[in-house]
Amino acid sequence: MYGKFWGAAALGLALASAGWAEEQAELIGDVNAGAEVFEYCMGCHEVGQGAENGIGPHLNGIFGRTAGTIEGFKYSKGLIREGRLGMTWQLENLDAYLENPKALVSDTRMSFDGLEEPKERADVLAYLRQFSDNPQNIPEAAPTARKHEVELPPEILAIVGDPEYGEYLSTECTTCHQTDGEYDGIPAIIAWAEDDFVVAMHAYKRKIRPHPVMQMMAGRLSDEEIAALAAYFGGLE
Amino acid sequence: MKLNRRAFIGTGAAAAAALSAPHVRAASHGKPRVVVIGGGAGGATAARYIAKDSKGEIDVTLIEPTRMYYTCFFSNLYIGGFRELSSIGHSYGKLASDYGINVVHDWATGVDRDAKTVTLAGGAVLPYDRLILSPGIDFVDGAVPGWDVTAQNKMPHAYKAGSQSELLKAQLEAMPEGGTFAMIAPPNPYRCPPGPYERVSMVAHLLKAKNPTAKILIVDPKPKFSKQGLFEDGWNRHYGGMIERIGPDFGGDKVSVDPDAMTVTIDGAVEKVDVCNVIPAMKAGRICEIAGINEGNWAPVSGHTMQSRVDENIHVLGDATNQGDMPKSGFSANSQAKVAAMAVRGALTGSKVFPAKFSNTCWSLIDTDDGVKVGATYEATDEKIAKVDGFISQVGEDAELRQRTYEESVGWYAGITSDMFG
Known part of the structure; x- marks a missing residue:
């Protein structure tokens, strides 16, 4: 049955070892190095046996969990929103979140600048991965192979947006998103770092972020148009 | 100056x-x-x-x-x-x-x-x-025989908001127990395609609380309507048995009204109604x-x-x-x-001047925290404004998503009105 979904090699791997979950975790990064990276997180987050919510929610079972859903923890509106829209934590979006929390969830309360180094993110995710089981252990579930939320080639991030064009394009956004930064049920999008804006829009364009209106709006924007919007909104205060 | x-x-x-x-x-x-x-x-x-x-x-x-x-x-x-x-x-x-x-x-x-x-x-x-x-x-003159704008106080259209909306709401609140609200729905094309059906949902919400034995009758010249599956599913879930729709297969396209007698005549059959919302052709x-x-x-x-x-x-x-x-x-x-x-x-x-781009999303509320939406993007061709891509809410979405959709519509209202009026 596994073979229906996976190649023979994956099938072999799945059957080869009782410690399969560990092996998958190893594929993500170095668990021991990740334990050290996790020291950045420990001020707010607990993980492992007996872990409880602190300043941040505990991280047991984070893989495969719907965002913003641990009972008894008071989440930001942003995480609750993403959860309602169906975002579950997977390797891709956890990686993006750790790289820059506000680029993925603009109004998260997690005040963490992000881990710039891909290896550090991989390692800490490998470490956290040990404390989650389903669905990542199941071959039919989302693949555990390492993947970025959106792998943007440097040339896309390097595009210099034309703010005048961005201002025109922005008129499509401002029917819903208020330019004074008010939040009334639809997030504010002004004054974002341009790279964050670009990554977020490409994540919608590729349907990695779940919102159907945003997938549709971003879906027809070219790389240049996304850069133009990022330049325009980035300049608003 | x-x-x-x-x-x-x-x-x-x-x-x-x-x-x-x-x-x-x-x-x-x-x-x-x-x-x-x-x-x-x-x-x-x-x-x-x-x-x-x-x-x-x-x-x-x-x-x-x-x-x-x-x-x-x-x-x-x-x-x-x-x-x-x-x-x-x-x-x-x-x-x-x-x-x-x-x-x-x-x-x-x-x-x-x-x-x-x-x-x-x-x-x-x-x-x-x-x-x-x-x-x-x-409104197109003579679109609903028996009705013209001089009858709008007896049978409001409430399709331009303000005093007409107030009048319709007041009439609904004063409706006798177990009374009948009728809506004469418009033919295509008209302002706000889901509008009449969202209105039926809102009227049902109001009556369910204040007058639960009341009936709602939609007389509709169209064989189908916007977000039909979503509305009908919602009406079943929230207002079971309260809403009846007569389409053109049962004479919904052959309707006249008498505002003085408060009657609606559908393909020759006379119905006495208590409140009548006439939305004529536009x-x-x-x-x-x-x-x-x-x-x-x-x-x-x-x-x-x-x-x-x-x-x-x-x-x-x-x-x-x-x-x-x-x-x-x-x-x-x-x-x-x-x-x-x-x-x-x-x-x-x-x-x-940059190339024209257009978009639209229409949110509708079916009952408390049960919002749905439909939307699309468009571009200009030499012939017309042409649809590029679209989406619609699905029957069976969970309650949280529906609530989120409603909250989003509230955000959209704040956004578009500040975009219009500064």
């Missing part, structure tokens, strides 16, 4: 009209002049964007008869008890004070396309370089007919610029247009206004 303008806005309609002609001529000396007729989602947005983006290079006058504008969108939520009427009322103060727009509260009664002037009911004659018509809809707001730019009931436009196909100095927005694939909605009008504003600025001041 600023002082004049403020004083001018503060005066009564008659005085305003008397002053407006000389004022506009003097103020616009040497500047290109844009006159916008209609201060709704299309007109207010266009006036604001032209004034804002031209940074004083274009003189903008907005003609709107009402001082307090009630949005049609969300007026159903007022009927259902989810909004106060005051929360959907907007004044034009900011457009005047923050954007320098000449806001004139008067009716436009004439358009001279050769002289390029607009005449107001108060007698003023306003010259324009570009005219933007965004008058919304009027046509472009009358000023389009007066300007002579209609073909049939609507004003055809080019999607590239929203220019009338009859007169290139006139742009038409929103419900009044025949443009192609976009539904007649406030969101569409707002989207079209931005394309028109860019085209008008480009023509009058040489500013950059």
